[in-house]
Amino acid sequence: MANLLELNNVNHYFHLNTVHETHVLQDIQLTMKEGEFVTIIGGNGAGKSTLLNSIAGTFPVTSGNILLNQEDITKKNVVQRSQFISRVFQDPKAGTAVRLTVGENLAIAACRGKKRTLSRAKTAKNRSFFIEKLKGLNMGLEEKIDTEIGLLSGGQRQSITLLMATLNKPKLLLLDEHTAALDPKSSHIIMNKTKELIDQQHLTTFMITHNMEDALNYGQRLIMLHQGKIVVDLDETAKKNLTVADLLTLFQEQSGHSIQDDALLLQ
Amino acid sequence: MLNFLTHLPSIFISSVSQGFLWSFLAVGVYITFRLLDIPDMTTEGSFPLGGAIVSILILQGASPVISTSLAVLGGMLAGLITGLLHTKLKIPALLAGIITMTGLYSINSRIMANSATLSLIQQPTVFSWFEKILKQPHLSIIILGGMLLLILLPLLYLFFQTEIGLAIIATGDNLTMSQANGINTNSTQLLGYMLANGLIALSGALLTQQKGFSDLNAGIGTIVIGLASIIVAEVLFKQKPLLTRLFTIVLGTVVYRLILAFILELPIQANDNKFFSALFLAGCLCLPLLQQQEKKLKKGVTYHG
Numbered sequence: 264m265a266n267l268l269e270l271n272n273v274n275h276y277f278h279l280n281t282v283h284e285t286h287v288l289q290d291i292q293l294t295m296k297e298g299e300f301v302t303i304i305g306g307n308g309a310g311k312s313t314l315l316n317s318i319a320g321t322f323p324v325t326s327g328n329i330l331l332n333q334e335d336i337t338k339k340n341v342v343q344r345s346q347f348i349s350r351v352f353q354d355p356k357a358g359t360a361v362r363l364t365v366g367e368n369l370a371i372a373a374c375r376g377k378k379r380t381l382s383r384a385k386t387a388k389n390r391s392f393f394i395e396k397l398k399g400l401n402m403g404l405e406e407k408i409d410t411e412i413g414l415l416s417g418g419q420r421q422s423i424t425l426l427m428a429t430l431n432k433p434k435l436l437l438l439d440e441h442t443a444a445l446d447p448k449s450s451h452i453i454m455n456k457t458k459e460l461i462d463q464q465h466l467t468t469f470m471i472t473h474n475m476e477d478a479l480n481y482g483q484r485l486i487m488l489h490q491g492k493i494v495v496d497l498d499e500t501a502k503k504n505l506t507v508a509d510l511l512t513l514f515q516e517q518s519g520h521s522i523q524d525d526a527l528l529l530q
Numbered sequence: 531m532l533n534f535l536t537h538l539p540s541i542f543i544s545s546v547s548q549g550f551l552w553s554f555l556a557v558g559v560y561i562t563f564r565l566l567d568i569p570d571m572t573t574e575g576s577f578p579l580g581g582a583i584v585s586i587l588i589l590q591g592a593s594p595v596i597s598t599s600l601a602v603l604g605g606m607l608a609g610l611i612t613g614l615l616h617t618k619l620k621i622p623a624l625l626a627g628i629i630t631m632t633g634l635y636s637i638n639s640r641i642m643a644n645s646a647t648l649s650l651i652q653q654p655t656v657f658s659w660f661e662k663i664l665k666q667p668h669l670s671i672i673i674l675g676g677m678l679l680l681i682l683l684p685l686l687y688l689f690f691q692t693e694i695g696l697a698i699i700a701t702g703d704n705l706t707m708s709q710a711n712g713i714n715t716n717s718t719q720l721l722g723y724m725l726a727n728g729l730i731a732l733s734g735a736l737l738t739q740q741k742g743f744s745d746l747n748a749g750i751g752t753i754v755i756g757l758a759s760i761i762v763a764e765v766l767f768k769q770k771p772l773l774t775r776l777f778t779i780v781l782g783t784v785v786y787r788l789i790l791a792f793i794l795e796l797p798i799q800a801n802d803n804k805f806f807s808a809l810f811l812a813g814c815l816c817l818p819l820l821q822q823q824e825k826k827l828k829k830g831v832t833y834h835g
């Protein structure tokens with residue numbers, strides 16, 4: 264099968280040519296097949312978010328190129344890439360517009376990848392579609408369709424962001440520690456919803472997590488990032504037989520640090 | 531005081547008529563300041579621009595309606611320029627507005643054939659027809675202004691209910707989320723700037739025709755008038771949906787005119803007016819905080835240190 268995503272020799276520096284220069288992504292070579300669900304772990308500051316942001320187009324990478332479906336998207340910005348790529352952020356506040364209602368937020372997400380026009384954003388038709396989708400979350404959020412997002416809890420907001428990201432099927436779904444800011448119970452619920460939505464739509468997914476168990480339990484492939492380099496890349500079979508303890512040892516071997524030094528949390 | 535009371539009916543009616551015409555400006559400021567979350571100083575240039583365009587065109591014999599429409603277009607162009615400075619050249623919003631405002635001063639002066647004021651006495655205005663029939667200048671302003679508001683505000687509301695309109699609101703609410711959902715936030719900000727400054731120039735054009743002259747310096751303090759009207763509306767009517775909010779801004783503008791008229795009646799020197807207006811504005815702005823404190827006290831919750 265053809266590669267859905269291809270990163271060729273991607274390097275990224277912050278504050279290039281200044282005293283603050285940091286080489287955050289170093290010669291990243293990565294391919295993802297269509298339908299693949301990849302989890303990614305690594306210590307604080309390893310460059311995980313930067314890797315995700317460079318795929319999303321938050322900033323132009325310093326060098327290298329990025330292909331999506333064989334098309335070079337290196338020079339495209341976030342808005343242009345959003346046609347194919349959707350994402351859920353770590354901060355539950357980041358993914359939704361607070362002053363708009365749940366329905367209005369969904370209406371905005373429903374236009375992702377389409378041209379916005381002067382037709383009504385909220386119609387009876389898309390309303391019943393949104394209610395169906397909200398019911399699918401099993402959280403009673405269909406009753407909150409006219410509630411301002413700002414009045415909802417972090418977990419509720421994160422599930423709505425997840426729904427928004429998958430409302431129009433994206434070619435690639437990016438998740439950046441999207442359960443990290445939630446309490447363990449909500450975090451668990453959202454992880455299950457995530458898996459459900461990914462399985463239903465066969466989404467190609469790239470998920471950063473700080474939770475080793477989640478990294479092992481979800482997805483078909485596991486990548487470990489350390490100091491801007493991919494140091495471990497395990498396929499489904501290799502991953503299947505791995506325990507959290509194995510993962511910790513692996514991490515220690517690769518990074519030369521014990522897990523306590525790097526705030527890789529266990530939950 | 532007695533003097534004030536006998537003046538009361540006329541003060542009231544002139545505040546309402548003035549308030550109606552100023553509320554186009556307040557709604558324009560609301561679009562940038564509240565919906566887009568951008569402080570736009572272009573206001574102080576696009577308001578007199580509206581007046582300059584309408585006065586020179588009427589003096590050249592153009593119809594008042596066409597002159598007013600062109601004034602609106604002029605305001606939109608001014609908004610477009612600030613928008614481009616901000617979105618394309620990445621100049622911070624506050625500075626971008628100040629740059630346009632500064633440049634507009636010279637442009638307005640040119641439009642007004644290098645004079646500081648242009649008189650429209652004896653010239654036809656959009657109010658002429660109503661005045662002829664009603665024989666009451668203030669009443670005709672209230673009727674024409676009221677009709678315009680009744681048409682424009684619902685239209686504006688409908689626009690903000692469209693996919694593009696909602697995208698503008700989302701842009702002001704959460705830029706990251708908007709871009710992640712494919713909203714070209716440069717375009718939405720440009721649109722907002724144009725819409726806002728079109729309304730502000732409309733306000734300038736209408737008030738110029740009502741007063742009977744255009745004034746190169748009419749823009750000074752207009753941003754404060756807009757903000758004060760919005761704040762009065764928000765203090766008097768909390769948490770309203772958009773359509774209601776737009777109409778409460780009209781009420782807020784009228785109330786603010788009334789307060790200004792009251793300050794004018796105070797036994798103070800003319801130049802001290804602005805000081806009291808500023809004092810009033812500061813009072814309004816900290817009112818929500820005072821109300822919060824009151825609530826806390828009632829609940830018996832106090833904070834130390």
Ligand SMILES: Nc1ncnc2c1ncn2[C@@H]1O[C@H](COP(=O)(O)OP(=O)(O)O)[C@@H](O)[C@H]1O
Binds near residue numbers: 285
């Ligand atoms: N916008 C930025 N500007 C400058 N430095 C940044 C920026 N974002 C991240 N960095 C730096 O890049 C490194 C990697 O950060 P990040 O990708 O957020 O790591 P992770 O998500 O793995 O914890 C860190 O050293 C961080 O300080």
Ligand SMILES: [Mg+2]
Binds near residue numbers: 311312313
């Ligand atoms: Mg991160």
